[in-house]
Amino acid sequence: MHLTTSVALLAVVFLGLPEGTFEVIQNPEDNFHQNDNIQCATNGLCGYQPGCGAYQPQAQPACGCQRSYGCGSYGCYRLRARGAKSYQPKRGRSRVTVSGSASEEIDREVLRQRMAMERVRRKERLTDSEEIQLMSPSMARNRDSEEPINPDRAFYECCIDRKLPDACLSKCSFGAFTKSSLQAMYFKQDPCPLDAMKEMQFCAAQGRDHRACCARNGVTTTIAGQKCLSFCDQRLGHPQQLDMSYVPCFDRFESMKSCFWHDMTRYYRRV
Template identity: 65%
Template sequence: MKVKVLRARVRGSKSFQPVRSRSRNHFEEEDSIEQDREVLRQRLRMGKRLRNEPLTESEELELVSSSVAENRRRAGPIGSQDESFALQDPNHAFLECCMDRQLPDACLAKCNFRTYTKESLSAMYFKQDPCPLEAMKEMQFCAAQGRDHSECCARNGVTTTLAGMKCLTFCDQRLGEFTTSKPTQLDMSYVPCFDRFENMKACFWHDLTRFYKKK
């Protein structure tokens, strides 16, 4: 029940972005313009798919997770944001993406940086949790917001386990890597990477919070 309520709150909050200095008419004009742009983007993507033309990275990302695509448009590449940029709550961004990926309720409860832990993943790995292990790939993509955090992970010692460089697999969550190169089933050789899970997560959290300002 709590998850359903949270879903409604999360979805509802996407359309509520108060700006004190702007009039109501200005809001309505902006909403109308953005809606028109979204219709045009959807038509462009559909036309390309019908003609079997390759989609751009941003168009493909929109199909995978509209919330991540929106955050990417607002934030730009890693490290490119200016100091005035204010991103949404990182946990909100994480959950929105998981909902875009239509993960089951048992997994949605873990789409939060406080509950997405080594212990919860271990329970999934050993099938002691109702959230299936297959969902980890989706959750990792959402936590990283589809970005490549390999440099940060290397600085944080993620490669200093028996698995070595293989652990960077969990740090590079770019769309192409997410859809083609990630292992479809985790084997025992990846288990040592869990020892550096908090180090990985710190990179994801830091990128989302650097320019986050509470209203």
């Protein structure tokens, strides 16, 4: 391997680049560039709005999932029990008891989702709240909550809503979602597929725009400059193609996460 290519590879390792194709590499003939893990990288989710030219998720695999699991875009994911609003791994096989008021709330939530999906089929524009309800019901509930929200729990619940496999759920906390974990995904040293990174970034940011905080936290103080703010704006309908020029942004990954964490502790309370 040429020295210049080694430097490029080490830069990716050090910065923990999460996903995508990096077309600008010193030696285009190197095997690293030819690796089938190099994909068309995307940051951000499209959502359900008509006309959003988002990156399409990978084809649903033939999972062969065990009982109580479903087959999603990223592999096998845990099915929620009817009436369960949170995932409880130690009680996954126990009976879920739902009170009358809670059951009515769940029924209303299901009805809202069905009505919103009918509008999607008619290619009608959804409100922000309707779209969030479809993308992550737990996120929608948090936005209406009168109680303080635990950031790790909100992150984790959203990942369940997004039907991420267990290998990815283990990273859906602010302590586990790190540059090193993304590095392992990038080099296929982790069973969580790299394409799921954009889902975890969306969940960590709770679908909000954190660019102002990120700018204050120094996220733009790399050679990538303002480009890095794209990782802080996780509103739906803003997918972006990535390339090698975004690599320096991941040197500020913890600063981004800090904005997500602190904003979550303030925002999700009824005004």
